[in-house]
Amino acid sequence: MTFILALDQGTTSSRSILFDRAGEALGVAQQEFAQHFPQPGWVEHDAEVIWQTQLDTARQVLRETGTDPRDIAAIGIANQRETAVLWDRKTGQPIHHAIVWQDRRTAAFCQQLIEEGHAPTIRRKTGLVVDAYFSASKLRWMLDRVEGARDAAERGELAFGTIDSWLIYRLTGGQRHVTDPSNASRTMLYNLHDHAWDTELLELFDIPASVLPEVVDSSAVVGESDADVLGAAIPIAGLAGDQQAALFGNQCVSPGELKTTYGTGCFMLMNTGDIPVDSAHRLLTTVAWRIAGETTYALEGSVFIGGAVVQWLRDGLGLIVKASEIEALAASVPDCGGVTLVPAFAGLGAPYWDADARALIAGITRGTTKAHFARAALEGIAFQVADVMGVMEKDAGRKIEAMRVDGGASANNLLMQMQANLSQCEVIRPRVTETTALGAAYLAGLAVGFWESQEQIAAQWSAERTFAAEIAEEAAEAQRAQWSRAVERAAGWDRAASAEG
Numbered sequence: 001m002t003f004i005l006a007l008d009q010g011t012t013s014s015r016s017i018l019f020d021r022a023g024e025a026l027g028v029a030q031q032e033f034a035q036h037f038p039q040p041g042w043v044e045h046d047a048e049v050i051w052q053t054q055l056d057t058a059r060q061v062l063r064e065t066g067t068d069p070r071d072i073a074a075i076g077i078a079n080q081r082e083t084a085v086l087w088d089r090k091t092g093q094p095i096h097h098a099i100v101w102q103d104r105r106t107a108a109f110c111q112q113l114i115e116e117g118h119a120p121t122i123r124r125k126t127g128l129v130v131d132a133y134f135s136a137s138k139l140r141w142m143l144d145r146v147e148g149a150r151d152a153a154e155r156g157e158l159a160f161g162t163i164d165s166w167l168i169y170r171l172t173g174g175q176r177h178v179t180d181p182s183n184a185s186r187t188m189l190y191n192l193h194d195h196a197w198d199t200e201l202l203e204l205f206d207i208p209a210s211v212l213p214e215v216v217d218s219s220a221v222v223g224e225s226d227a228d229v230l231g232a233a234i235p236i237a238g239l240a241g242d243q244q245a246a247l248f249g250n251q252c253v254s255p256g257e258l259k260t261t262y263g264t265g266c267f268m269l270m271n272t273g274d275i276p277v278d279s280a281h282r283l284l285t286t287v288a289w290r291i292a293g294e295t296t297y298a299l300e301g302s303v304f305i306g307g308a309v310v311q312w313l314r315d316g317l318g319l320i321v322k323a324s325e326i327e328a329l330a331a332s333v334p335d336c337g338g339v340t341l342v343p344a345f346a347g348l349g350a351p352y353w354d355a356d357a358r359a360l361i362a363g364i365t366r367g368t369t370k371a372h373f374a375r376a377a378l379e380g381i382a383f384q385v386a387d388v389m390g391v392m393e394k395d396a397g398r399k400i401e402a403m404r405v406d407g408g409a410s411a412n413n414l415l416m417q418m419q420a421n422l423s424q425c426e427v428i429r430p431r432v433t434e435t436t437a438l439g440a441a442y443l444a445g446l447a448v449g450f451w452e453s454q455e456q457i458a459a460q461w462s463a464e465r466t467f468a469a470e471i472a473e474e475a476a477e478a479q480r481a482q483w484s485r486a487v488e489r490a491a492g493w494d495r496a497a498s499a500e501g
């Protein structure tokens, strides 16, 4: 048994990566898939397409590397989190498009929960801020709005899952309906302290317990792939939300270690060990992983729009053809020329939690060019991450001196330098930036003895490049003050768009 197959099901693409025992990626297959925006603020995926693209890429990577599926020791899965799928247990068919984590359709319902005073209880039980981001209100919406769904659910005919559950259900030919605590802790239905679905919350969201998956460890054999799917029955032995998988893959395994993943969104997670630390600044308390029944927790700052702003410059404005072109365009000007871009396309996440904020570009003058827009877009990503780091430092009670990074947009040197400047810390990029897939592979490989210990894995991590701050603290503070003025103007912009449709 010589390989681990990692499935990295992200917001914009499905990827399959084959890893060897040295933690090296031997092959990668990737497919982007359609994003559906049926109404302003709504974001959906076709769950069937998610499955098909994931399956195609898995088959492709095996084919292209000439790998016999019998040589795969285990499958590990990392997935976009919170995105809710509801399917028919008998047919295995989704009864509605998946409602994506970025979707704001349930913002009004969440506001109502806050006004009714439920936020403190929800926070205490789940570690989450009440927001449309999480799965519970999305699931409730489907049960209420899809004809016949609630009755079918009451009869036990429907299954709910985040993307991990959905993929495992399909991989096992409908045999297994499971999730792990890192994913469960993003639903707003999972009690962090009881390590179980919470009856009171199920009642509050009007969710029948019959739709829920069984919660299993993040690193354990939870089933086998159906032999017809990949050509052999392969143990499925690792599963985690993609951000937690990246924390593991980037080897932030000791308390206090943190990373930020720059993908569609940006997610900063700090390992807090076996303590579910409560944030005083609206960061999320979340499960990092559960191994052999032992839960590790993390504090998280979630930024909804990261690399997605680069996609918008590419697809929405047509300023670039490929995402990677943004670096040269942005570097062609020495600064943003006074332009600030707040990319609040889907509201603002941590630390603002403002569902009604909308994007704006401020400070445009007659001399503004597309290069200034490109540079302001990158800075907008870095400013948001700097905001999150600011509150993470307050919660941690110390200055953060260094942060590991990963994800697609971490390849951008200019962005990483901006981050080091604005956050006044070292930004450390590892040799392998596919840490999400690697984390899932490690979780799976540990469960089947492919890797013997976490120590063996830790030895595989190494830095590729470190970015140190090149501007003085006062200059960083001045830039951040300007950013804050722009954020104030984006705040609460679109109250109407959040009305529940």
Ligand SMILES: Nc1ncnc2c1ncn2[C@@H]1O[C@H](COP(=O)(O)OP(=O)(O)O)[C@@H](O)[C@H]1O
Binding pocket: 010, 011, 012, 013, 262, 263, 264, 265, 306, 307, 308, 309, 310, 311, 323, 324, 325, 326, 327, 407, 408, 409, 410, 411, 412, 415
């Ligand atoms: N060189 C780059 N500079 C800035 N952003 C980039 C660059 N390359 C890719 N991206 C952005 O990174 C994201 C893809 O990263 P990835 O980690 O694959 O995301 P996800 O897992 O969310 O699909 C896209 O939003 C893309 O626009």
Ligand SMILES: O=P(O)(O)OC[C@H](O)CO
Binding pocket: 009, 010, 011, 012, 079, 080, 081, 082, 101, 241, 242, 243, 263, 264, 265
């Ligand atoms: O698809 P990504 O990598 O941007 O991750 C999305 C997050 O899991 C959403 O919480």
